[in-house]
Amino acid sequence: MALLKSFLILPRRCGLLLSSSSYWYYHYHSRSTFLVPPKIRITARPLSQQIQSVQRSKPLSTSLSSVSKYSTCSSDGNDFLRLSDQQLMDQCEMSTFKSSGPGGQHRNKRESAVRLKHLPTGTIAQAAEDRSQHKNRASALARLRTLLALKVRKNVDIDAYSPPQELLQILPAKSTIRGSDCGSQIGPNNPKFALGMQALLDLIFAVEGSISDAAKLLGLSTGALSRLILSDDSLRMAVNELRTSKGMKPLK
């Protein structure tokens, strides 16, 4: 329900400049890996523009979609994965696949596919396999979290490195730096995995793809860290793409 409301509830304050130099966007799908500093400016539009107001003096402008509003209420708004579903949804433009014709009562085509575009990063996630638009929206949002984890890189200070809690939670119990207070290991099917995966990728990028260096910092053997990386397809692909770009052998 929270997810749905996000289409309507407009966060109180907004407008934020995304230019913190500690954030880089990793273009995951590009052929050769490169890092670009973000140049994206987010400004939230006022309510009146978000849902088209009707004023008789002015003709209505047609916008692609009235729900293309985004904003964030978090002061550290570029930590996207920490946002609630609702907040993350607020940063997205949602659209369904265009059907020709007037839609509504005219149609029976079960066009329930959903496409989410995360406006701050341009990341697109879509889902079509479910029977309701509502559920496709939830799947697309979950997919978006994974894509963001893969795409948005945070700088890491290796010399003073201490892994964040989310990363500790996805490590196997044998890690020597993992306290017993971490609970049991979180696997790829847990929605919290994305946050841990993001922190792991931040580290692996910081050590330029060296699994053994990363493993040392995480109190694991190189083999144990490799197994963790190989346990999730998207994680494995992201790591291997980085390694390939650095002339290293991919993990198998």
Add this chain to the structure above:
Amino acid sequence: MKLSFIRASSSSTLPIFLKWHKTPLSTNCRRPIFSSRISSTPTSSKPQIPLFLRPPTYSASFSELRKWQDWAQSLANSVGSTFVDSDNGPEASLLCRELKWLIEDAVEDHSLFPPMGTQNNDRPIRLRTSLEELYLLWKQRIEERKPFQYIVGCEHWRDLVLCVQEGVLIPRPETEMVVDLVAGAVSENEGLREGLWADLGTGSGAIAIGIGRILGSCGRVIATDLSPVAVMAASFNVQRYGLQGKIEVRQGSWFEPLKDVEGKLAGLVSNPPYIPSNHISGLQAEVGRHEPRLALDGGVNGMDYLLHLCNKVSSMLKPGGYFAFETNGEKQCKDLVEYLENDYEGSFCNVNIVSDFAGIQRFVTGFYRRAI
């Protein structure tokens, strides 16, 4: 039932399917000889139980079911793009996806079918309908263009699974947003959240149930429809979600069953029939041949009921009350807004047009101005 103003009044007491059979479009899709539970007449006063809710009292061997699936798949593939070309209907790939959903609903434990790997065991698979019926149902889907939702007897809409049958409009994905609009309106307004709402022309009860689940503990919804089949389906769905205490379903034409709550509503929503009459014959077969005309035909320019609703909305709502209507698109939205602002100058505020997720201007919303 006093029905002074609408064309529908002439047939208001007739079951919808009779009307449907009288329309010229339906002549080429009379029920064929075979009879099945699903295609039995919708006049019965009992709702049809959707496939997924029936007990798994049938069974078939894996190879029999596999044979059916192969047959169904090739029938779907044989369609190619002919439906798309003739009336912008479904293409083969969509039909194949529907076939998957049909299996989901018909097979008790669909993790068993299709089985993993190539094991070819002939353990019987428990089904919610007979294999014969499955052949029949898929034939109806492809040959008669019967909507998939009438085949399985339900539609997945928002996070709900709503039962539908012939005579009841299948709720559309666009309409899911009406509930979002209401959620937005009630989120910061306790008066609206705890107030009395009405969903006019409720069909399957979709909007009413969606709203019923987001209102506060004192919030109530009255859902109305002229069609007895719709009233039956809506009541069934309300009960399935345990909302009898919150949603009351009433039969009658538009405001007629709401006389006792005049001026008391916190909100009024409707997705009335809005298709212009002369568009009905060109609709895709699933809609034009099978869905009730009473749910689609909005008169010459499709605005008959929307205007009727607008004419009464101010007398039904409390000051500060909210309304949301679904329309056919940009033209109807603009005409409606203009109508509200000219003929009811000063009665409404924050009148908005809201687009659906495909970017089509679809909804008109607003508030009945608070009395000074």
